[in-house]
Amino acid sequence: MTSIDADRFRETFETYSDIGRTDNDGLHRLTLSDADVRVRDQFVNDLESLGLDVRIDEIGNIFGRRAGTDPDAAPVLIGSHLDSQPYGGRFDGQLGVLSALETLRAFDEHDVEHRRPIELVNWTNEEGSRFKPALMGSGTFVGEFSVEETLARTDADGTTVEEALESAGYRGDAECGPREPIHSYLELHVEQGPVLEEHGQSVAVVDGIYGMSWLEATIEGTADHAGPSPMHSRRDALVAATDVVQGIRRLSNRYDDVVTTVGELTVEPGSINVIPSEVTFTADVRSYDDTIVAELVERVESELEAACAREGTEYELEEIWRIKHTEFAESVRTAAREAAEEAGVSHRSMVGGAGHDANYLTEVTDAGMLFVPSVDGRTHNEDEFTEWEDVVAGANTFAETTRRLSQ
Amino acid sequence: MTSIDADRFRETFETYSDIGRTDNDGLHRLTLSDADVRVRDQFVNDLESLGLDVRIDEIGNIFGRRAGTDPDAAPVLIGSHLDSQPYGGRFDGQLGVLSALETLRAFDEHDVEHRRPIELVNWTNEEGSRFKPALMGSGTFVGEFSVEETLARTDADGTTVEEALESAGYRGDAECGPREPIHSYLELHVEQGPVLEEHGQSVAVVDGIYGMSWLEATIEGTADHAGPSPMHSRRDALVAATDVVQGIRRLSNRYDDVVTTVGELTVEPGSINVIPSEVTFTADVRSYDDTIVAELVERVESELEAACAREGTEYELEEIWRIKHTEFAESVRTAAREAAEEAGVSHRSMVGGAGHDANYLTEVTDAGMLFVPSVDGRTHNEDEFTEWEDVVAGANTFAETTRRLSQ
Numbered sequence: 125m126t127s128i129d130a131d132r133f134r135e136t137f138e139t140y141s142d143i144g145r146t147d148n149d150g151l152h153r154l155t156l157s158d159a160d161v162r163v164r165d166q167f168v169n170d171l172e173s174l175g176l177d178v179r180i181d182e183i184g185n186i187f188g189r190r191a192g193t194d195p196d197a198a199p200v201l202i203g204s205h206l207d208s209q210p211y212g213g214r215f216d217g218q219l220g221v222l223s224a225l226e227t228l229r230a231f232d233e234h235d236v237e238h239r240r241p242i243e244l245v246n247w248t249n250e251e252g253s254r255f256k257p258a259l260m261g262s263g264t265f266v267g268e269f270s271v272e273e274t275l276a277r278t279d280a281d282g283t284t285v286e287e288a289l290e291s292a293g294y295r296g297d298a299e300c301g302p303r304e305p306i307h308s309y310l311e312l313h314v315e316q317g318p319v320l321e322e323h324g325q326s327v328a329v330v331d332g333i334y335g336m337s338w339l340e341a342t343i344e345g346t347a348d349h350a351g352p353s354p355m356h357s358r359r360d361a362l363v364a365a366t367d368v369v370q371g372i373r374r375l376s377n378r379y380d381d382v383v384t385t386v387g388e389l390t391v392e393p394g395s396i397n398v399i400p401s402e403v404t405f406t407a408d409v410r411s412y413d414d415t416i417v418a419e420l421v422e423r424v425e426s427e428l429e430a431a432c433a434r435e436g437t438e439y440e441l442e443e444i445w446r447i448k449h450t451e452f453a454e455s456v457r458t459a460a461r462e463a464a465e466e467a468g469v470s471h472r473s474m475v476g477g478a479g480h481d482a483n484y485l486t487e488v489t490d491a492g493m494l495f496v497p498s499v500d501g502r503t504h505n506e507d508e509f510t511e512w513e514d515v516v517a518g519a520n521t522f523a524e525t526t527r528r529l530s531q
Numbered sequence: 532m533t534s535i536d537a538d539r540f541r542e543t544f545e546t547y548s549d550i551g552r553t554d555n556d557g558l559h560r561l562t563l564s565d566a567d568v569r570v571r572d573q574f575v576n577d578l579e580s581l582g583l584d585v586r587i588d589e590i591g592n593i594f595g596r597r598a599g600t601d602p603d604a605a606p607v608l609i610g611s612h613l614d615s616q617p618y619g620g621r622f623d624g625q626l627g628v629l630s631a632l633e634t635l636r637a638f639d640e641h642d643v644e645h646r647r648p649i650e651l652v653n654w655t656n657e658e659g660s661r662f663k664p665a666l667m668g669s670g671t672f673v674g675e676f677s678v679e680e681t682l683a684r685t686d687a688d689g690t691t692v693e694e695a696l697e698s699a700g701y702r703g704d705a706e707c708g709p710r711e712p713i714h715s716y717l718e719l720h721v722e723q724g725p726v727l728e729e730h731g732q733s734v735a736v737v738d739g740i741y742g743m744s745w746l747e748a749t750i751e752g753t754a755d756h757a758g759p760s761p762m763h764s765r766r767d768a769l770v771a772a773t774d775v776v777q778g779i780r781r782l783s784n785r786y787d788d789v790v791t792t793v794g795e796l797t798v799e800p801g802s803i804n805v806i807p808s809e810v811t812f813t814a815d816v817r818s819y820d821d822t823i824v825a826e827l828v829e830r831v832e833s834e835l836e837a838a839c840a841r842e843g844t845e846y847e848l849e850e851i852w853r854i855k856h857t858e859f860a861e862s863v864r865t866a867a868r869e870a871a872e873e874a875g876v877s878h879r880s881m882v883g884g885a886g887h888d889a890n891y892l893t894e895v896t897d898a899g900m901l902f903v904p905s906v907d908g909r910t911h912n913e914d915e916f917t918e919w920e921d922v923v924a925g926a927n928t929f930a931e932t933t934r935r936l937s938q
Contacts, residue, residue: 348724351741
C-alpha cells in the first residue's frame, strides 16, 4: 500500500485552517464568504499544481481529475466540503477534502497506477448555514434539487446563490451532474459523535446513515398577567411545550438506537410577567430503521395531544423534512475494511447519525464513508478535535481504499 | 351618595380610547410617545376645564387639585396611569384615571362638599414597557428611585426619560414627591384576573398585593450534533430547563395561594439539529405570604439542582427582584366596603397579584385599591374588556369612597 506523507498533510491542514480561522482556533468559513472564496482559490491552485484537470460546475462544485490508465473507465469520486458552520471546527468537511488531496499527492509522489480516473471534489454548501438546505452541492449534482432552484436560494440578506457565485467568480461553465457513470464515491469525515473514542478505535467503516424526520410544532395558549391569573385558569403554552420536550426526550427510552432532539424553541410574547401565549419548537428524530422514524413522528404527535389536553392549549404539527435511512454500498465497505486491515488501523463498523454528501451520492453511484474520531464527540463548534494520529490512520485507510476502488 | 354620570363617563372613555387606539380596538400608548403626549394634553385640558389647579412635576406626573373646605387638611390623592402596554387594552390604567376624573366632575355637578383637598394624578410610565422599571412615576414620587436616576433611564433607542420629557413638553417645574402629608391614596384598576368574573361580582376591595420574586436562571450544557450523539452522552441544556419549568409549575401544587410563571426562555444556539448548549429562563413566583415567596425561591433552586444532576448540566440562578407583599390601609378598605354597600354594588375582598402604583403609595400614605372585573381575566392585550355596568358600579364605588375619605 501507499502511505500518505503525514508531515505534508499536516502542513496543508494548517494552511487551510488559517483561512477563516477564528480566535479560538475554530473555522468560520460560510459558503461563498470571503474566507470560502480564498480557500477555494487555494484548493484550485493545489489541484492545478498536481496537474489535475480542474472543472467547476454551474453551482460552484469544484472537481480535479487525475487520469487513469483506462481512459474509458468510470471514475472514482473522492472528497467532501470546505465550507464550515458559523464558528465551527477545522475538521468537519475540510479533513475529507484534504485527505483526498493528500491521497492524490501520495499517488503522484509514488507513481501509483490506477485503471480508473480519480476525481477529487469539493461540494458547495454542505453545511446549509448560509443558504438552506444543507447538502446543496451534492443534492443538486444528483438531481435532488434543480439547478434553477438552487441558484435562486437566498441567504438571510436576500443574496441568491447565483449572485454569490457570480461575485465570487465560482459560477463555473460545467453542467452540474454526472457527465458519465461514476464507479464509486468515497468520503472521509469526522464522526461527530463519541463512539470511536469510547471504543478506542481510529477508523469506522460506515454501514449507513440514520433516517430522520424534522418536525415543527406550535402550541397556542393564552397570554395573561403572571400575577392575577390563578394557576387553574391558565393555558400556558410553555408549560405544555416543556411537557412535550420532556416526552420527546423519553421517546428514546423504548429503542436502543434512536436519537431525539429539540434544538429550537421560542416563546411569545417572552416577557417575565406574562404567561406565554405561543411556543414554537422543532424536533429532530432519527433511527436507522425507517419504520421507527415513522413511529417516532406519531409519538411526538401523541405527546403534543396529551400535553395540550392537560393544559387546555392547542397545537399544530408540521413535518418539514423526512429522509429515509441510507445504506452504503457493500463494495465500498469491503474495500474500506480491507484497506484498514492492510494499513493496520483499528477499526469498526457503525451507523452514522448525520447527513453527509455521501448520502446523496448513493443515488447515482456506489457510495461509502470512513469516520475518524471526534474527541468528546464535539462538532459544529470551535472545540472540534481529532488526534493527529487518528487523522493519519484515517487518511492512510482512505488512500488505500481509493487505490483499491480505482483498480 | 353622589352618583357619577354613566353617559358622560362613557363618552370620555371613548374619547380617550381613540388616542392611540389600535386596529383591534386596543390601546398602543407607550410612555411619552406621540399618543401619550396627546392623551396628556387632553387630560390637562379636562383638568383645567374643571377649574382644577394643575401641576406637573419634574418627571411628568400630572396632578389636578380640587380645593376642600379646609385648606390646611391633608389631601386625598386619586388616580392611576394613562400609558399602556404595547398593543394593550383600553381599561388597564386609563379606567382608574377616568374614574377619578368623572368623580370630580360629578362632585362639581352636584356641588359635593369635602373638607380635604382632592388631587387627581396621572403617574408617568406605570407599565415599564418603553422605559424600565415599571411604576416609575409613583416609585420616584415616594423616593424609591431618585429623580436623577429616573431622568437618566433610557429606552431601547437610547433616548433618556429626560429627553423624552423635554421633547414632549412634560418636564414640569414641580418637585417630584409629596410636598405635604397625604391623607390617603385610592386607585381603581381592572383586576387582570378571573376572580370577580368567576364569582359574578362587580367590585373588589383589595386587601393587598402579593409579594414576589423574579429569578433568572441559566443552564449550561454542551452543544453537539443531534444525529451522531447517543442519548446517554448528552448534556442537553433544554432537556434540563424544561424539566425545571415543569417543576416550577408543580410548585404551586403545595400551596393554595401561590402563582408561578416562566415567561421568558431562550435557547442557544437554537438550531434544529444542534443539542442546546445554553438555556436562559425567568421565573416569577408570588404569594401574599413573604415567607412562602422565600420558600418558593429555594424550591426553584432545588428544581435546578435536581434537573442539572439528572442531565449533567450546570446552572446559575440570580434573583433580579424581590418585593414584599403590600397590605393596604384598613381605613381605606373600610371606606371602600362601606361605599360599595351604600352604592348597592356586589363586592368581595381579594388579594391582588400584580404591582400597581398604589403599592408604592403605601410608603407615604394610607393607600387602597378597588378592582373591577376583567372578562376572561384577559389583560395586557387588545382583548382586555370589562362590562360597562361593572365599570359604572366601580366608578360609583370609587366616587363614594373618595367622598368618604375626603370628609
